[in-house]
Amino acid sequence: MHIVHLALQGCLRGSDIEYGITADTGGHIRYLLELVEASEQDPAIERITLVTRAFASEFSRVDYTCPVEVISPKITLVRLPTSSANYLPKEALWQELPSFIAAFEEWLASLPKPPDVLHAHYADAGEVAAEVSARHAIPFVFTAHSLGRCKLKCLATGQPGLDNSTQQSLQRRITFEERAIRDATLIIASSRDEAEVQYADYLHYDTGRIRVIPPGSHLDEFTGATSTPAIEAMMQPFLIDPNKPVLLAIARPVTRKNLAALVSAYGQSKALQQLANLVIVAGVREQIDALEPELADNLHELLTLIDDYNLYGHVAYPKHHSPEDIPALYAWARERGGIFINPAFNEPFGLTLLEASAAGLPLIATDSGGPCDIIEQCNNGVLINPRHHDDIIRQALDLLQNSERWQRMADNGQEAVKCYDWQRHTQCYHDLLARLIQPSPDPAQPKALLICDIDNTLTGSPEGIRAFNQWYEKQPALGFGVATGRSFHSALSILEQVGIPAPR
Structure with missing residues (x-):
């Protein structure tokens, strides 16, 4: 191929x-x-x-x-x-x-x-x-x-x-x-x-x-990552107390990423400022005005907000980093009991959420897009409305002040992100491509139909699933389908997770 x-x-x-x-x-x-x-x-x-x-x-x-x-x-x-x-x-x-x-x-x-x-x-x-x-x-x-x-x-x-x-x-x-x-x-x-x-x-x-097909991610470098002197040096010019917990955001400074809302929420909460520093890693730059207009405009807005709220000494916004610094940044935040925050208006998937989870950080993320799937599956964070500053403040304070909840979400994330691997992704992807290139001939008209509910009928018993699959392989004239209140993609997802063949 x-x-x-x-x-x-x-x-x-x-x-x-x-x-x-x-x-x-x-x-x-x-x-x-x-x-x-x-x-x-x-x-x-x-x-x-x-x-x-x-x-x-x-x-x-x-x-x-x-x-x-x-x-x-x-x-x-x-x-x-x-x-x-x-x-x-x-x-x-x-x-x-x-x-x-x-x-x-x-x-x-x-x-x-x-x-x-x-x-x-x-x-x-x-x-x-x-x-x-x-x-x-x-x-x-x-x-x-x-x-x-x-x-x-x-x-x-x-x-x-x-x-x-x-x-x-x-x-x-x-x-x-x-x-x-x-x-x-x-x-x-x-x-x-x-x-x-x-x-x-x-x-x-x-x-x-x-x-x-959720993307995979190379997470080995993030699991067990440790901070480095380079990160300490990166933060030193910005933070009065670099050992406080940190709210960490890593995103390009494009409008959709909504970084200004994070600065505004932090600036409006004296309690957050007392508990934690804010670190925003927004791409690399030499001079802001040499960047594309959208990037330059958003960075100017961030700096204006930092000035308006007088956040100097509490907010870091480094100009440079290398790809090798990213795992160490997550680790630096984890070692301080920090949180990774994605306040985007919409996030199609969110690979940084998986990276942060693999490094041991709980998440606060937008309720629009891929984070919904990640947090639902992993139970490693909370979803917020990215337009509501109070929502960001409340959830950040709760996680920072509840060490048991912080640890539970950090532990959940490190385990669950193992589900997002490239081997699984490409196996499904290549199977779909093979069907496009060489479509299977239409199967014979079934002589009978078996229509099942999914939840607690097809699912709920690993032994029953194995027995059903062995029996179904021997029924070439049987058409199999599902009747469910789930959406199309939710149905396909749960059947795949439990190992039931896709319905005709």
């Missing part, structure tokens, strides 16, 4: 990603690289190609114009030139899509045979994949990572009276997403919230073509 991943946004390379250097260089790039790294372990996968856009960069010493980068014997990164030679944020990429499609088709023509499947990441790649799929009959998979309608809702709530440019950009993105949702053979979502709530806002929503 040859898989081609399309990802136009951000600064993509095979290693040493410059996370946070642009607004579009974030978790989706890590997700993609870890996905292909796990995929190549499967002998059925012969070749993986990452296709992105080439551009000249004034903000980095890395050469993002290099046409081919060999990442491993199976994985190659291809950069294709477009009309503009410069880096462009996602809002401006639409102008480059015709020239990117032309370059991509030229590259396709150079291959000995077409790839088996295209996998598009984000809306602009979804538009490319939909167009190329229509022209060349190559099936494509779509992963949105985050959806425009969801962002539009968040921004409209947080910033009434959006400017015309932002509205036009989001409407264009939503148009691309609508086409990708309509034409994709398979849509992969990270959480049930994404599959059942966020996608449901779209005209071409079809729950049967969406599958929820």
Whole structure:
């Protein structure tokens, strides 16, 4: 199988990603690289190609114009030139899509045979994949990572009276997403919230073509991580008492991450300021005004809030960190009885939540998106409404003052995050791709139907499940289905968890 991943946004390379250097260089790039790294372990996968856009960069010493980068014997990164030679944020990429499609088709023509499947990441790649799929009959998979309608809702709530440019950009993105949702053979979502709530806002929503496959994460480096002198040095210029518990947030300073609400909540609570420090790791920077406008505007807002609330000595906002510092940052917070906080308006999944849990931190996280699934499954934190400062304050104070509850959630998280592994993810992913490429012939019409409830009928007895599965394998003429009050994806999830075969 040859898989081609399309990802136009951000600064993509095979290693040493410059996370946070642009607004579009974030978790989706890590997700993609870890996905292909796990995929190549499967002998059925012969070749993986990452296709992105080439551009000249004034903000980095890395050469993002290099046409081919060999990442491993199976994985190659291809950069294709477009009309503009410069880096462009996602809002401006639409102008480059015709020239990117032309370059991509030229590259396709150079291959000995077409790839088996295209996998598009984000809306602009979804538009490319939909167009190329229509022209060349190559099936494509779509992963949105985050959806425009969801962002539009968040921004409209947080910033009434959006400017015309932002509205036009989001409407264009939503148009691309609508086409990708309509034409994709398979849509992969990270959480049930994404599959059942966020996608449901779209005209071409079809729950049967969406599958929820939670991302894996390489968590070994976070489990048992310890603090380092580098972290102590990083915090020393900021904090009067660096040994106090810490509220830790790690996120790019984009509007959707809602970091200003965290600073405002902390600034409004003298009790929180007495109990804990606040540490915000918001990407890397040299000069704020040299960053993209969205990043610069949000960082200026954070600094203004820190000044307005006079939080100097209580808040740290370091300019630089390396990927190797992140496990040590979590460990530094854990050693002080701290909490990891994600106050985003919406979080499609939340890999940092898994990292923090693996390092032993309890969580406070937004009630919109992937954190709902993680905290429901792991019982390792609490959900908050990210627009309610009082909610953030109350939950933070409770966890800081209740050592038994803090420890229980920390312990739960370290155990439960073992469920999120790449091997499980890629096994499900590759099974779905194989069905797209070589669909199974329609089974014979069943002679009888067995329809079961799920909860405490199919579930509840491991011995009964084993007996049922052994019996069902010997019933080729039996159609098996479920009748349930659960949602489609909740039903699939619980059946998979307990080991019941998927219903016909």
